Amino acid sequence: MGLSEEQREPMAELILSSSSNTQGAYFGDMDGSSSLHRLPQFLPLFQNLSLGIAEYAEELGVDLSFFDVHVSRSWGTGLTGGASIAPHRHWHSHLSAVYYLEIPPDGGQITFAFEDIQSEFMPGLFAQENVANGVLTRNDVRHRAKVPFQVRKDMLLIFPSKTAHEVASNPSEDKRVSVAIDILLTLKDAAGHEQFIPPVSQWSKLNIPSGSVDD
Numbered sequence: 001m002g003l004s005e006e007q008r009e010p011m012a013e014l015i016l017s018s019s020s021n022t023q024g025a026y027f028g029d030m031d032g033s034s035s036l037h038r039l040p041q042f043l044p045l046f047q048n049l050s051l052g053i054a055e056y057a058e059e060l061g062v063d064l065s066f067f068d069v070h071v072s073r074s075w076g077t078g079l080t081g082g083a084s085i086a087p088h089r090h091w092h093s094h095l096s097a098v099y100y101l102e103i104p105p106d107g108g109q110i111t112f113a114f115e116d117i118q119s120e121f122m123p124g125l126f127a128q129e130n131v132a133n134g135v136l137t138r139n140d141v142r143h144r145a146k147v148p149f150q151v152r153k154d155m156l157l158i159f160p161s162k163t164a165h166e167v168a169s170n171p172s173e174d175k176r177v178s179v180a181i182d183i184l185l186t187l188k189d190a191a192g193h194e195q196f197i198p199p200v201s202q203w204s205k206l207n208i209p210s211g212s213v214d215d
């Protein structure tokens with residue numbers, strides 16, 4: 001992403017101090033710190049995130065001028081002492097991003113998992129035995145249901161929130177520190193669109209009665 005050490009340090013410091021009493025894995029969203037995007041230390045990250053999202057959409061041929069793009073939550077994660085993150089998805093957002101503040105050597109790569117390998121046109125075609133017997137002429141990342149991705153410090157990773165992912169254990173005593181970000185897109189103007197979420201300004205909140213509603 002190209003942030004300087006001076007820009008990264010206050011962000012890492014805040015997450016490290018929040019997680020200092022936690023052994024193993026720390027997740028800021030679980031201790032109520034899920035709005036890092038509202039803190040001044042994180043401004044450089046979120047300013048650059050906009051560029052990253054724009055590039056991501058352009059790569060897919062998506063015109064973002066139809067949408068308002070919201071950060072719905074963002075939180076720090078710290079992993080140390082063999083801790084890992086089990087497979088999960090971010091069900092309640094559209095895009096997710098992770099920015100890496102500290103990555104120790106062998107510090108836990110992220111792995112994406114796919115339920116179905118679309119290009120496996122015959123059942124069992126991409127089984128490892130078919131590399132050994134010559135049916136497959138090479139190992140190819142497109143043959144895999146799980147794709148590991150080696151992350152590095154200062155990298156911004158953007159992916160669909162529905163994609164299952166997990167983080168390998170970080171055996172180091174040095175923390176693996178990252179910022180996770182969930183992003184929701186709403187239409188700027190709902191006219192003419194059957195898909196997508198209408199503008200937030202058109203929503204209204206229901207007053208749900210509290211207590212028993214039996215009478």
Ligand SMILES: [Fe+2]
Pocket residue numbers: 088089090165180
């Ligand atoms: Fe995640």
